[in-house]
Amino acid sequence: LAVQIQARKNSSPLNHVPMTVIEVLTTLKNSASPGVVLTDPALPYDVLVPTFTGLSSFTGHPIHTLYPGVKESLRERFFSGAMTEDEKKKFLKDHRIRYIITKENGSIKISTHE
Numbered sequence: 001l002a003v004q005i006q007a008r009k010n011s012s013p014l015n016h017v018p019m020t021v022i023e024v025l026t027t028l029k030n031s032a033s034p035g036v037v038l039t040d041p042a043l044p045y046d047v048l049v050p051t052f053t054g055l056s057s058f059t060g061h062p063i064h065t066l067y068p069g070v071k072e073s074l075r076e077r078f079f080s081g082a083m084t085e086d087e088k089k090k091f092l093k094d095h096r097i098r099y100i101i102t103k104e105n106g107s108i109k110i111s112t113h114e
Contacts, residue, residue: 013044021045024108025052028099035098040079041072043103058097 025045028037029052038058039046049057059075062068077083078091079102091097092113100111 014047017045017048021108022052024110025049028055028110029053033098036096037099037101038075038078038092038095038097039101040103041075042079043101043108045101045108049101055099058095 025048032053032055034055036056036058037046037049037053039049046057046059047061049055050060057065059065059068059071065071074091074095078088083091098113100113102109102111
């Protein structure tokens with residue numbers, strides 16, 4: 001019981017997810033086509049994507065993600081600008097990534113890619 005209380009006392013952004021984030025993810029669930037979701041590493045919501053959207057997250061909880069270190073490295077390269085435009089296109093296609101979640105002007109934004 002003490003461990004559970006301590007876990008909920010911290011100010012983790014996953015303990016108190018803003019309604020705006022939940023609304024955006026729920027909207028994606030209601031309008032989404034099958035595909036994988038890539039989340040900006042600056043946002044902690046990659047682990048919540050399957051719960052709120054029903055879609056797979058490219059990264060997520062390491063226990064439930066194959067090759068989590070490799071995927072985290074690819075995600076970092078994608079968002080840091082270390083990939084060329086051709087590499088980005090290949091990365092999105094190879095991993096069936098259809099949606100990208102980023103932070104823009106203080107709120108989250110979802111972009112669709114085919």
